[in-house]
Amino acid sequence: MLDLSQIQHGLLLPILLHCTDDIGxxxxxxTRPGPEGEALLRNAYHDIPVVVPAIRxxxxxxxxxxxxx
Numbered sequence: 387m388l389d390l391s392q393i394q395h396g397l398l399l400p401i402l403l404h405c406t407d408d409i410g411x412x413x414x415x416x417t418r419p420g421p422e423g424e425a426l427l428r429n430a431y432h433d434i435p436v437v438v439p440a441i442r443x444x445x446x447x448x449x450x451x452x453x454x455x
């Protein structure tokens with residue numbers, strides 16, 4: 387999911403938007419300046435409850451496979 391070329395990476399964006407690296411910089415880099423960037427930061431948390439179940443669904447087949455071995 388951390389591979390930018392994979393479509394599933396988009397599921398992490400609302401979460402990564404709120405994450406910082408070890409020195410406090412945004413994980414995704416600076417947001418777009420202006421009202422669009424501000425709106426993205428202000429509203430991204432609304433998407434987290436939607437993406438968390440999708441992330442779980444993405445990983446479940448792998449987890450089930452590991453548990454059955």
